[in-house]
Amino acid sequence: MGIFAIVAAAFSLTRMKHRLTEHRHAENAAIELAKHDALTGLPNxxxxxxxxxxxxxxxxxxxxxxxxxxxxxxxxxxxxxxxxxxxxxxxxxxxxxxxxxxxxxxxxxxxxxxxxxxxxxxxxxxxxxxxxxxxxxxxxxxxxxxxxxxxxxxxxxxxxxxxxxxxxxxxxxxxxxxxxxxxxxxxxxxxxxxEIEMDASILHRSLLEQRLRRAMDSDALKPEYQPIIRLSDNKIIGFEALARWYDPDFGYVPPNQFIPIAEDAGMISELTENILRQACKAASRWPDDIDLSLNISSLKLQEQGFPLKLAAVLAESGVLPQRITLDISEAALSRNVKLSHPVLRQLADSGIKLALDDYGVGNSSLNILRQLPIDTVKIDDNFVCGVLKDPECAAMVEAVLVLTKGLNLRVVAEGLEQKEIVDWLSDRQCEAGQGHYFGTSLTAEAATKLVQAGGWIAPAGSAAEMKQLTENAS
Incomplete structure (x- = not known):
């Protein structure tokens, strides 16, 4: 082999090695690139x-x-x-x-x-x-x-x-x-x-989530109905539908346990619509002057299609939009005012009433009343229950009553359990209230029977007597 051929072969070998090195470098760079997030550049x-x-x-x-x-x-x-x-x-x-x-x-x-x-x-x-x-x-x-x-x-x-x-x-x-x-x-x-006990807590939550999915598939979640009473004459003017779940193994599971699970697991929309459909079916059998209230997760207010879904449920049941009140917690609204506003406006334009729930425990309360189409204010039970013992609670409730009257808003006091508190509120022209004083929540059949009988709840001296009245309707 001549000297030129040897040189050419050596040059070709060197170039091949160089290409192989470049290829390995490129391959390694691609592998390293695949180990990093494209947006932030962070490791993945x-x-x-x-x-x-x-x-x-x-x-x-x-x-x-x-x-x-x-x-x-x-x-x-x-x-x-x-x-x-x-x-x-x-x-x-x-x-x-x-x-x-x-x-x-x-x-x-x-x-x-x-x-x-x-x-x-x-x-x-x-x-x-x-x-x-x-x-x-x-x-x-x-x-x-x-x-x-x-x-x-x-x-x-x-x-x-x-x-x-x-x-x-x-x-x-x-x-x-x-x-x-x-x-x-x-x-x-x-x-x-x-902490090691957190594992057991998460396992319990995971099991609840599985059972909740099954319960929703089988319509095991049922609404019960808490009467909303006009305090001037003890007349039922509406019911609040409360989601209830009884599991064969876990027993009664309170809403403050399963509602957050439904929100985290992406089931809250289905759960809300399921309860709403059942509640509207019940309300269709009530007199037209009896309203239906339902608590709505703030996540539903970020769904642009929610007003149309609600309209479809109402059309299916024959219940007029003017009989529906959606309760939205003040704390939830204060975090999502801008996102919720278009949906709330669309709901209000359709005739549906909006209630600000748990009033007094959130932020920017007056600003919310100014910005949003609110019809009703529901005073949080923590303030209502303290009006006879705590001057600050009494002052807070009285201020809300004056404010709502000036703004021409309805007001409902939550958590009523004592006759003395009901009398205190009545003396200050509080329009309506709800709570155990007027009995436990009712099944759809019991609620219907009660309003068809006239919808009057006679005054009683104790919560136990009121409870007996509503149980007699069951």
Whole structure:
């Protein structure tokens, strides 16, 4: 072989090696790229899993690392109100704040959607993880300036610890997620450490969710009806439909347990429509001057199609829109006024009445009354029950009565249990009330029988006597 051929062969071999090296570099870059989130540039779940063992190998026997789970409270409303472009910018800025607080010795990953996971730097002791969580929450609570808009969000933080709570990334993430759930159900912008009894609580909740799905499929959830009474003459003017669920194994499951589960599991829309359909069927057998009230989750008020669905249910039952009152909690409305306003306006324009429920415990009460088409104010039972003992409660209720009269709004006092409180409210021209003083909630048949008999509830000296009256109608 001549010298030129040898040189050419060597050159060709060198070029081939160079191409193979470039190919390997490109392949490695593609693999690494696949381990990062395209939007925020953060590591994704795959990268976190790959890095986990190396991170934990750095922990000495007297040290620990924390695994923290977070998500963005209020992310969906931001997307719905301002569009996905603003939502994407928010996620990127959220990721930047997390990264800044955690530093280069830890790892911040985006698991998907608005879910983020953090592996902390090596920590000397458990309380250091709490300190990190506090710094993260403080950073998150500062307003985000996005395209000239000031957007405020919140978050919760769930914390598990290596090695105390597990040794694998999947186990530590699962337990941090359980702790996050506990933090979010305890309030806003809180953190919680994983505790072993939380596993049992989550298992109980998981079983309840499964049973709730079955109960909805089999129409096992039934409304009962609490009378709403005109206090001037003890005449029934309406009923509030209350969702009730009795499970063969769990027994009676109160709404404050299964309603949050339905909201978290995406079942609240189906549950609401199911109860509404049954309640309207019952109301179709009542006299036309008897109204039907129903509590509505704030999530339903973000469904643009809800007014049409409600109109279809009313048309099916033959109940006029003017007989329907939707109760919306003040606290829920104060968080979602802008998102809820179009749906509330459409409902009001159709003739449906709107009640502000649990009035007095939320925020921006007067502003809500000014902005939204509210017809009725329902005074929270915590204030009503205290009017005879607590001067502040009495002053609060009297102020609401004056306010509603000036604004020409109906007012209903909730949680009535004593004759003396009913008399106190009547003396101050409170229009209506509801509570155990006027008996327990009724089945559809009992409620219908009561109103067809005239709908009068005779005055009684005790809640027990009133209870007997309504039970006689059953």
């Amino acid at each position: 779940r795959r990268k976190l899993d790959d890095s986990f063992n190396d991170l934990m190998d750095q922990v000495q026997p007297d040290e620990c690392r924390a695994v923290l789970m977070l998500d963005v409270d209020g992310f969906k409303p931001v997307n719905d109100l301002y569009g996905h472009g603003v939502g994407d910018i928010l996620l990127c800025k959220f990721a930047e704040r997390l990264t800044l607080e955690v530093g280069s010795e830890g790892l911040v990953a985006r698991l998907g959607g608005d879910e983020f996971a953090i592996v902390s730097p090596v920590l000397s002791e458990k309380p250091d993880a709490g300190s990190l969580a506090r710094r993260l929450l403080a950073a998150i609570q500062k307003p985000f300036d996005i395209e000239g808009r000031e957007i405020r969000i919140g978050s919760g933080v769930g914390i598990s610890l290596f090695p105390d709570d597990g040794h694998s990334s999947s186990e530590l993430l699962r337990r941090a997620d359980i702790a996050l759930y506990r933090a979010k159900t305890s309030g806003t912008s809180l953190f919680r450490f994983f």
